[in-house]
Amino acid sequence: MAADTAPAGTPDRTPRGTPDKTPTGTRDRTPAETRGGAGAGRETAEAVPAGAAGPVRRSPLAWWRRQSLRFRLTATASAALAVALAVAAYLLVGVLGRALTASTEAIAYQRAREVVALADDERLPDPIAVTDGTIVQVVDARRRITHVTAGADRLVPLADPRVPSGDRGRMVDGGPFGIPGPLLVVVLRADDGRTVIAARPFKDVADSLTTTVHMLALATPVLLVLLGAATWLIVGRTLRPIAALRRGAAEISGTARARRLPVPEARDEVHELATTLNDMLARLEATEASQRALVSDAAHELRSPLASIRLQLEVALGHPDGQDWPETAEGVLEDTLRLSRLAEGLLTLARLDERRRPARWEPVELADLARAMAGRYDEAVVTVERAERAVVRGDALDLGRVLVNLLDNAVRHASARVSLDLRASPEDAVITVTDDGPGIPEQDRERVFNRFTRLDGARSRDDGGAGLGLAIVRETVRAHGGAVHLEDAAPGLRAVVRLPLSPSPE
Template sequence: MAESPLVWWRRQGLRFRLTAAAAAVLALALALSASVLLSVLERTLMQTVGDATRAQAQAVRVAADAGTLTNPITTHDGTIVQVIDASGRITHVTYGTDRLVPLLSAAAREKVLATGEATLLDGRPYAISGFLLAVVLRADRGQTVVAARPIGEIQTSLATAGRVLLVGTPALIVLLAVASWLMIGRTLRPITLLRRGAAEITHTARSRRLPVPQSRDEVHSLATTLNDMLARLEEAEQRQRALVSDAAHELRSPLASIRLQLEVALGHPDGQDWRETAEGVLEDTLRLSRLAEDLLALARLDERGGVPARREPVDLDEVVRRTVDRYAGVRLSACEPVVVRGDALDLGRVLTNLLDNAVRHTTSKVEVALTADGLLTVADDGPGIPEDDRERVFNRFTRLDSGRSRDEGGTGLGLAIVRETVRAHGGTVTLEDAGPGLRAVVRLPVAG
């Protein structure tokens, strides 16, 4: 089955299509221009000949009215003139003009006189090759002046101009097509370089960038945008590799601890306290479980691309009350009604992670407050975090030295999960000095 012209056209290269489109538009424009040129040229030449013929006829009419006509009538531009009296008899003519048959019949003369316009007539019946442009004027005493002039020169000029256009137009179209092909090829060269550069970028050359042209045009903007995209992809890949590396490092410690405890227990079964061994293995297993849950939560956040799992009205005050009730010694100082849009489980996890950190580091008290403008704060009176480290602790697997030294320390993913979740809900989270202690401040947009 033969493919349609539209399908064939779409399968051609951009350079060919642009060149063909430019040539087609030029061909149409030149054809219209040539047609208009010939039309205007013909009208102008005919108007010029008509004006000259009318002027000659006017001069003859003036002489006829004055009675000073000579026979034959003398003209200097080859105009043919006949003077016809009231009875239809030809009285005066130019040299070589028919003295018996008028150029125009009486009815034709009256029609031209009525319109006032020149008329075309075939000169062959009068032994004149080609067509004539005739003008009729009325003189005194019923006389009529008929003046005509051959337009063979006009036809020859128009034919010559037509032949020149017929030969020159295709040549001009071909010349423009070649120029367009070269110019479009030069214009598309940066895109070709971009394609080659993209083909050379592999997983082993992640830091490569696409060539950026010097011209400040759309291709420059495209190359810059693609390089920015490559930088973001490289950064995301680096984060992913760092996450895998850190996760492997975090998994290695509890697994090594479990293996060591089991090897010692199996190596000395008689003197082993199996309950103590089981408790140690259970503790490491719980640590692995928490790490797996945190990694799964981060993976889901990354998979959703910064969008919460659900967007439904959530009574944040109820989430806060239920979460705080699970912690002994945590005081709820304020809990005003607040409705936000998002996922209740994710928001509960945010508060849980903040409370876990606060309880782990507090000295005596932890306070939670929720105001009607969507401001949630969790404060403790622990050692706090130095101002220079308050932003860094939101990175994945980041734990300060004080956190590393604690047996009940976290995985270093809690605050990272908090920030990613809050951002997905359109909010922000920051750490402030509570004097003494640390205050986590979460701002969430209230549902309208």
């Protein structure tokens, strides 16, 4: 079946009758896959499209991403520094060359002007006295050299006298005149058709530029290596607190939840990161502790009704003849309803803990909702003192559960009466539920909003509940952007709920 796996258009060079000894599973592997194994295969899938032929090419960007942050920062800084040094060296050599050339041109031009002035005044000496090494030739109208500096050529002009004159010099090879290196020549016109040619050797300037280039070529790599090493050390020292954070995070486990990450002394971004992470760990630890407490309390609350159901059923099954089955069914049903209420409360708290927006986010008229919830109780016990119109945005079922939980709690502890009051202010709606019961001590008014928290008086009651009612009230009110607290009603207790009004009531 080799023909089925060979690429299209590739001739089959396997001799006929020769057995296929290719190991199973290696027939379609490329050389890169054979060398690199599974990792090379993944890179092949990323770098080469399906069905493409040709050798596998690893992306330089993928290699770059696999390097450490310290290496990438050092390499990037070194590359930027190398470019900056190369540009600076180029500019330095260019500026230095232009400056030396301009200085040489200025000297040659100055000497040529002086000789022109002497020629025009017919005061030219022979030889021309020049002490700074400038070579001067004076050529007459018939192209004969009439005056020169000492040692200059009297037969061949350094430049063609017919070239335009000016202060700009031109380069001439000094070899034919016995002068090593190039010459920078300036040509000026004098009276009577004479031409003054002034030249200065350029070898010293060229040697200076060459020496400068050599020094830069040697010093720049050394400087680059030194600065790269310094960058490597500085980046490593900068990343040392991050490495300490990583080691500290690796040491934190389920058995060491109270540990915190090391905070560096420097007040920099790493210090802020460590502080933020420690705050996050503290919040996670508090959340975990709350969840553990919730699981423990939930298990404790579930154990009582389950034990009661088990006991009633075991007694009924052990003595079926003398058992009052309707009474047993009522007892089991009562414990089942208690379990159902507990499960419903836990599910409600779980949804509120996720901080999700209520599914039915709509305008809610609190006055109608308050009257409807109060109508579920005996009018002789629960009365609506006032119900002003107030529209809020939220979940009507959740807000109704808030009123029911507050009214249930008030009715459970009231001596005779419970009053419900709703008033609207310019910014929010205020709901108060007041009972005339024994009240709650001031030091316990905040604690009762915790989950599974019941005061001793409530625990002694058979219908005291699981201690989730007020916790559900607070979480629901917070989800709607409001707040709830308890205060003394003298006598009794007053629960106060504030909810923001809808900005655009419908």
